[in-house]
Amino acid sequence: MTNAVLAAEGIFLDVTASSRKEAVLLCGKHLLELGAINEPYIEKMWERELILSSYVGETVAIPHGTEDSRQFVNFAQLVFIRFKEPIDWDGEVVNITVGIASANNEHVDILAALADILLDEEKKNLLLQSKDKNQILELMGSVG
Numbered sequence: 001m002t003n004a005v006l007a008a009e010g011i012f013l014d015v016t017a018s019s020r021k022e023a024v025l026l027c028g029k030h031l032l033e034l035g036a037i038n039e040p041y042i043e044k045m046w047e048r049e050l051i052l053s054s055y056v057g058e059t060v061a062i063p064h065g066t067e068d069s070r071q072f073v074n075f076a077q078l079v080f081i082r083f084k085e086p087i088d089w090d091g092e093v094v095n096i097t098v099g100i101a102s103a104n105n106e107h108v109d110i111l112a113a114l115a116d117i118l119l120d121e122e123k124k125n126l127l128l129q130s131k132d133k134n135q136i137l138e139l140m141g142s143v144g
Contacts, residue, residue: 027099036077036101044069058118064100073103
């Protein structure tokens with residue numbers, strides 16, 4: 001597993017965003033508020049999104065920075081954002097973003113663990129519907 005951490009302070013439910021860009025920038029804003037990144041990382045998250053979509057399937061996207069943005073990461077951190085209304089993600093539907101601050105290759109392990117959760121219909125439904133941050137933390141415990 002990795003050293004990336006998801007804390008209750010990094011879980012946001014029923015969030016509103018009008019676009020993919022706003023959703024990516026929200027991930028960055030929350031990572032900044034947690035102290036995991038320096039501000040330039042946020043723009044690098046959007047830059048990376050324009051190069052290759054962070055949509056991973058099952059209504060989930062995992063915005064993170066470019067290779068050269070690692071210098072702006074203070075420590076590995078995750079944020080979990082679930083949107084009140086689905087977002088059009090370049091033609092895909094996204095309900096959840098998991099923003100990643102990663103100075104190494106933590107996001108590879110995070111992707112694998114997240115895929116396991118999303119392939120389990122019961123766990124996926126809990127991520128999409130639970131109002132309990134602790135329940136989400138428990139589900140996401142294998143991620144990061």
